[in-house]
Amino acid sequence: MVIWFNGCKTIRPSNKSNNQSITQMNNESIIIGAGAAGLLCALELARAGKKVTVLEANGTPGGRMHTLHGHGFTQPVEAGAEFIHGDLPVTLGLVKEAGLAIERAGGQMIQLDKGKLMPRSEGESDWDEMMEKMQSITGDMPFAAFLQQFFAGDEYTALRKQATRFAQGFDLADINRVSTKALAREWADEDDGHQHRIPAGYSALAVYLQQQAEQLGVVFHFNTVAQTITWQPGKVAVQTTDGVVYEAAQTVITIPVSLLSTGAAGTRAGAVQFQPALNQYHAAAADVGYGSVIKILLQFSEAFWLNIISRPGFFLTPYQVPTWWTQGDAAMPLLTGWLNGSQAGELLQATNEQLLTIALDSLSGAFAINRGQLQQRLTAWHVANWHTHPFAAGAYSYDTPETAQARNLLCTPVANTIYFAGEALYRGNVPGTVEAAFESARITAKQCLLSTI
Numbered sequence: 001m002v003i004w005f006n007g008c009k010t011i012r013p014s015n016k017s018n019n020q021s022i023t024q025m026n027n028e029s030i031i032i033g034a035g036a037a038g039l040l041c042a043l044e045l046a047r048a049g050k051k052v053t054v055l056e057a058n059g060t061p062g063g064r065m066h067t068l069h070g071h072g073f074t075q076p077v078e079a080g081a082e083f084i085h086g087d088l089p090v091t092l093g094l095v096k097e098a099g100l101a102i103e104r105a106g107g108q109m110i111q112l113d114k115g116k117l118m119p120r121s122e123g124e125s126d127w128d129e130m131m132e133k134m135q136s137i138t139g140d141m142p143f144a145a146f147l148q149q150f151f152a153g154d155e156y157t158a159l160r161k162q163a164t165r166f167a168q169g170f171d172l173a174d175i176n177r178v179s180t181k182a183l184a185r186e187w188a189d190e191d192d193g194h195q196h197r198i199p200a201g202y203s204a205l206a207v208y209l210q211q212q213a214e215q216l217g218v219v220f221h222f223n224t225v226a227q228t229i230t231w232q233p234g235k236v237a238v239q240t241t242d243g244v245v246y247e248a249a250q251t252v253i254t255i256p257v258s259l260l261s262t263g264a265a266g267t268r269a270g271a272v273q274f275q276p277a278l279n280q281y282h283a284a285a286a287d288v289g290y291g292s293v294i295k296i297l298l299q300f301s302e303a304f305w306l307n308i309i310s311r312p313g314f315f316l317t318p319y320q321v322p323t324w325w326t327q328g329d330a331a332m333p334l335l336t337g338w339l340n341g342s343q344a345g346e347l348l349q350a351t352n353e354q355l356l357t358i359a360l361d362s363l364s365g366a367f368a369i370n371r372g373q374l375q376q377r378l379t380a381w382h383v384a385n386w387h388t389h390p391f392a393a394g395a396y397s398y399d400t401p402e403t404a405q406a407r408n409l410l411c412t413p414v415a416n417t418i419y420f421a422g423e424a425l426y427r428g429n430v431p432g433t434v435e436a437a438f439e440s441a442r443i444t445a446k447q448c449l450l451s452t453i
Contacts, residue, residue, distance in 0.1 A: 027053050027248035029448060030238050032226045032272065035063020036437035037421040037444075038254040039209040040094075044445035046216035053246060054218060055238065057225040057270050057391040060203070061210045064256075064392055065434060067201025068297075072380030076201035077297050077334065079384035081434050084196040088435040090442070095198060098208035103328045106195035107312035115368030117308065126151075126159040134184035140401040143167055143183055144175040168342040169323055171432065172291020173398040175342075182399035182431070189429045197328055202434065225391075229253075230275045233415040250417050250451070252444055254437075257410075257424040258393040260285035270391035278418070280409060287406035288424050289398040292341030292348060292387035296321060296359045299380040300333040304369065319362035320347070333379075337362070341387060341394070352383040396432035397424035411443075416451035419444050 029045050031038045034056035042052050060066075066080035083105055084091050095102055111118035133150050141149075147160050167173045167183060198205060210220060225241040229251060236251045253260070255270060262282040264271035274281075305315075305326065315324040323338040337359050341348060347355065360378075364371040386395045407427065410420045421444035426436035 027051050027246065028250065029053075030055065030236065030246050030248040030251045031254060032238065032251060033063060033254035033422075034058075034061040034206075034210065034220060034222075035254060035422075036065055036206070036434045037423070037441040038063070038252070039206060039213065040438050040441040041252050041254065041421055041445045041448075042218045043209055043213045043216070044442060045448060046213050046218045048445075048449050050449075052213070052218045053248070054213075054220045055224045055226050055240065055246065056220065056222050059222050060206075061220070061222075062203050062206030064386070064395065065202035065206050066384070067203035068382060069201075071382060073297070073299055073334075073382075074380075075332070076199070076203075077299075077382070078201060078336075079295060079297065079382060080386070081202050082197065082336070084198070085430055085433050085435070086194045088430060088433070090438040091433075091435045092196075094209070094438065095205060098205055100198055100200055100204055100208070102196045103199055104195065105197040105312070105328050107314060107326070107330075108309070109314050109316060110309060112308070112315045112317050112366050114365065115308070124162065126156060127162070130159060130163060131184065131187065134180050135188065137180065140179050140181045142176050142401065143173070143178050143180050146180040147175075165322075168340050169338065171398045172293055172340050172395055173289060173342075174291070177289050177398075177400045179399040179401045179403065181401075182403070185429055186431060199328075225270065226255075226272050228273045228275060229418070231414070231417055233417055236417060250419065250448060252419045252421055252448065254421045254441070256290065256392055256394060256422065257285040257288045257397055258290045259391075260420075261288075261290075262286045264393075268390070268393055270393065274418070278414060281414070281420075284406035284409045285424075287400060287402040288410075289400045289403065290394045290424070291396060291398060292344070293395040294337075294339040294344055294347065294355060294387070295384040296337035296339070296355060297380075297382045297384070298335050298337065298359060298363075298378060300335070300374070300377040301379055302377065303331050303333045304367065304377070305335070306331060308367070315366060317362065317366040319365045321359045321362040324363070324366070335363070344387075348385065348387040352385070355383045355385070356381055398432060413447055413451065419448055 028050045029052045031042050031054045034054050042054050045052050064080040067076045068079050069076055164175055167175050226238050227241050228239045230237045234249055236248055238246045259268055259271040312326050312328055312330045321337040321339045324335050327334050360371050360374050363374055386392050407425055410425050413419050421440045423436035425440045
């Protein structure tokens with residue numbers, strides 16, 4: 001029996017015991033994932049004249065770029081990626097191409113407890129000494145081992161606490177796994193003075209990339225979960241959970257490394273299996289660190305924090321949700337809470353309502369405002385638990401001492417047929433960012449094109 005599936009000829013076997021559908025699309029490339037890497041890779045290949053199909057498990061493009069509209073919020077708010085961390089050429093170039101505005105972000109860091117500004121951390125005076133040592137050590141080691149070896153004394157207690165908090169909070173890293181050398185490179189290049197936001201939201205950029213790709217003939221299938229990839233040199237067949245099979249000459253896998261790592265297949269909804277197996281690649285993905293985060297968006301009837309801070313900024317507190325920030329306009333009554341996986345522990349499995357209660361309790365302690373009063377002022381809220389998201393299983397990657405070697409393998413195509421892309425495969429100094437995903441996508445698209453010359 002022949003039917004038409006979204007304009008493509010589809011053959012369903014007449015054997016009713018076989019629920020598998022084969023879609024003969026004469027694709028040159030199938031891209032799995034329509035996040036930042038998948039979108040730009042599809043566009044680059046289409047611009048080179050390739051026939052491309054994109055399979056996306058979610059219902060919208062963007063992946064971990066996820067902007068919320070409505071839901072009681074008075075303007076677009078970011079449930080996923082939010083900042084452009086510096087004057088990053090690829091991201092800012094695409095934003096300009098899309099005609100989107102940007103605004104400056106970032107701001108002052110404030111220690112806050114019980115409604116009062118607290119003294120700056122004692123550990124800051126030792127920070128430069130630690131950075132110099134991180135950059136000068138021979139070889140590499142997990143950051144916890146580094147602190148234990150070189151800064152174990154009581155005089156460094158405050159430094160260890162501050163450095164651990166920064167690695168866990170900013171990098172979402174497990175300090176028992178994260179590479180000391182990688183942290184040194186990233187922290188040395190960190191420039192808090194050049195942060196940006198897209199007022200319309202990162203999803204506006206994702207939609208633009210999708211539309212540009214579609215104009216060049218790229219076909220997108222949303223709510224389509226890739227499950228098994230059967231391959232041989234020069235040919236892949238991607239079977240989805242609904243039994244449809246898409247065929248092409250090559251595929252680009254852009255799903256998070258958490259869904260590629262050893263053991264993910266069969267235990268996580270968004271993981272894929274390869275036939276024949278790619279065990280070395282699964283093991284390599286497991287050597288890349290991947291952190292989790294819970295992001296909490298709270299909109300109030302008024303910006304009560306203006307009594308403490310009149311400019312945009314970040315609040316660092318000693319409570320369960322320790323980090324909060326304002327918008328570019330501090331008077332906008334929205335606070336964003338950030339609870340990384342290492343600090344969250346069992347809270348990663350908490351309900352959204354439980355997390356809202358904990359967030360309000362944290363703000364109550366930090367600002368010395370009764371929780372009931374905060375609840376009354378609350379006009380909209382959203383909890384984005386990226387740890388439990390079936391097609392993300394976390395937020396973004398970090399390097400371990402084994403990651404460089406693992407990344408070399410993951411950046412190596414399998415028989416010029418299977419390619420990988422995503423922020424975890426990026427080799428520069430802004431890891432874990434949308435820029436990293438875009439840059440990886442460009443490199444992978446070039447690899448795909450070179451293999452077909």
